[in-house]
Amino acid sequence: xxxxxxxxxxxxxxxxxxxxxxxxxxxxxxxxxxxxxxxxxxxxxxxxxxxxxxxxxxxxxxxxxxxxxxxxxxxxxxxxxxxxxxxxxxxxxxxxxxxxx
Numbered sequence: 001x002x003x004x005x006x007x008x009x010x011x012x013x014x015x016x017x018x019x020x021x022x023x024x025x026x027x028x029x030x031x032x033x034x035x036x037x038x039x040x041x042x043x044x045x046x047x048x049x050x051x052x053x054x055x056x057x058x059x060x061x062x063x064x065x066x067x068x069x070x071x072x073x074x075x076x077x078x079x080x081x082x083x084x085x086x087x088x089x090x091x092x093x094x095x096x097x098x099x100x101x
Contacts (some may be wrong), residue, residue: 050074
């Protein structure tokens with residue numbers, strides 16, 4: 001796959017995305033998981049494949065851990081383009097058991 005353009009994606013703590021592309025401002029809300037919607041609520045992409053990987057490392061304060069996330073997914077866009085999205089995130093983890101945070 002060759003990239004047609006690069007987009008800036010801002011990701012907030014509620015898993016909402018604000019996406020700036022060559023077509024203008026678009027946004028997705030994960031309460032409608034599996035799809036991207038524009039700011040008027042019209043669907044403009046379908047997430048076809050997603051993968052989350054994480055690693056737990058010692059946290060900044062004793063008794064905590066830090067979870068680093070690498071999230072990748074492929075989105076089929078309504079204009080015929082495909083988007084390959086890769087972004088990172090992190091969180092302070094206070095407790096976890098058997099690999100489940």
